[in-house]
Amino acid sequence: MTGTLPAIGCTNTPVLKERGQREVFCGLTGIIWLHRKMQDAFFLVVGSRTCAHLLQSAAGVMIFAEPRFGTAILEEKDLAGLVDAQAELDREVARLLSRRPDIRQLFLVGSCPSEVIKLDLHRAAERMSAAHAPHVRVLNYSGSGIETTFTQGEDACLAAMVPALAHSEARALLIVGALPDVVEDQALALLAAMGISNVRCLPARRSADAPQVGENTVFALVQPFLGDTHAALLRRGARHITAPFPFGAEGTTLWLQAIATEFGVPQALFDAVIAAPRARAEKAIAAARKTLDGKSIFFFPDSQLEIPLARFLTRECGMTALEVGTPFLHRDLLAPELALLAEGPVISEGQDVDKQLARARAARADLTVCGLGLANPLEAEGMATKWAIELVFTPVHFYEQAGDLAALFARPLRRRALLAPLAPRMEAAE
Numbered sequence: 001m002t003g004t005l006p007a008i009g010c011t012n013t014p015v016l017k018e019r020g021q022r023e024v025f026c027g028l029t030g031i032i033w034l035h036r037k038m039q040d041a042f043f044l045v046v047g048s049r050t051c052a053h054l055l056q057s058a059a060g061v062m063i064f065a066e067p068r069f070g071t072a073i074l075e076e077k078d079l080a081g082l083v084d085a086q087a088e089l090d091r092e093v094a095r096l097l098s099r100r101p102d103i104r105q106l107f108l109v110g111s112c113p114s115e116v117i118k119l120d121l122h123r124a125a126e127r128m129s130a131a132h133a134p135h136v137r138v139l140n141y142s143g144s145g146i147e148t149t150f151t152q153g154e155d156a157c158l159a160a161m162v163p164a165l166a167h168s169e170a171r172a173l174l175i176v177g178a179l180p181d182v183v184e185d186q187a188l189a190l191l192a193a194m195g196i197s198n199v200r201c202l203p204a205r206r207s208a209d210a211p212q213v214g215e216n217t218v219f220a221l222v223q224p225f226l227g228d229t230h231a232a233l234l235r236r237g238a239r240h241i242t243a244p245f246p247f248g249a250e251g252t253t254l255w256l257q258a259i260a261t262e263f264g265v266p267q268a269l270f271d272a273v274i275a276a277p278r279a280r281a282e283k284a285i286a287a288a289r290k291t292l293d294g295k296s297i298f299f300f301p302d303s304q305l306e307i308p309l310a311r312f313l314t315r316e317c318g319m320t321a322l323e324v325g326t327p328f329l330h331r332d333l334l335a336p337e338l339a340l341l342a343e344g345p346v347i348s349e350g351q352d353v354d355k356q357l358a359r360a361r362a363a364r365a366d367l368t369v370c371g372l373g374l375a376n377p378l379e380a381e382g383m384a385t386k387w388a389i390e391l392v393f394t395p396v397h398f399y400e401q402a403g404d405l406a407a408l409f410a411r412p413l414r415r416r417a418l419l420a421p422l423a424p425r426m427e428a429a430e
């Protein structure tokens, strides 16, 4: 852990709220990691050809013999055609399920086109669940770009699952957020070594392993963008364990410590369990810190990971945050993060892209974290950038990934340092 804890950090920093044009992917993007995580689920996007193209291009080459997502394309229909659209959707789903007995959970995912917004997908999901029970449960959520930014698709999906979870009075820990299996296994192994049993995950890898929930469930979030899921779990009577998020050696330690305290794990046992992985994490971070130390960073709002990452990069990697933008600031979830983040950066919520670009150009941070659409123009102006979307596609949680997380930020700076001596020669050759 670096430095002394600031008393309140950015807790009381005034937030610059912007509500202008924003440049982010929509919530359909979450399907790309969710369909890998939930092995017997299928995501049927009810949308337009644009949605189909987004999924196909963002997901890249299909690595499964049988894909686990698809798009039911809804062409222009007048209101009278909506009855047909419901029947068409029923037929489409019946065809899919008869062909694919491996599907146990089906998500109808809403999108932007007005024809889709007029369709009542919630009623459609209820009707289909009744028709295909008990083999398949059908749920719905929206991935529309009007309502969601790219990580909110996962939040909407998990929040839709919560009301359908079975009730249990048993004392249990629920880990909430889709992690790559190998990372999830590392976290479960650490908790098991501390003697914490009855630990379940949302989402589960298979629907048969879906967690149960009730008044004796406590839950810990691994992602800061799960505000709706957090609210849905509270409505089921579960209690949230508030903690910083498990990014970096410090964040992981504090996240585990909050759970260990809740379950009465003796401090000596806790320290013994984390000692070796924490030391590995600190060593791996130190290697990237050589590049990051003393550098400045500017975050555009993309994933809602920005505040925890700024905390990690400033406290463990020696960086200075100039602006930390987030699409939404969920104070209940981020209070421990804001308290750890030292005063100094502008904290902004929402986006007015032109104004923010002007601030980024004026700041000229050593590294700017932004979406794909902004990265190329900024690179052309000589600024080093990091694509925000990589942060959700790369395993970055917990001790064993802490070095990789720091390296993700160090890489563009190293690349720029290597290219710098070549730049005058390249200009002369032009």
Ligand code: SF4
Binding pocket: 026, 027, 028, 047, 048, 050, 051, 052, 054, 110, 111, 112, 113, 143, 144, 145, 146
């Ligand atoms: S949901 Fe909306 S923003 Fe997303 S791909 Fe479809 S039309 Fe575009």
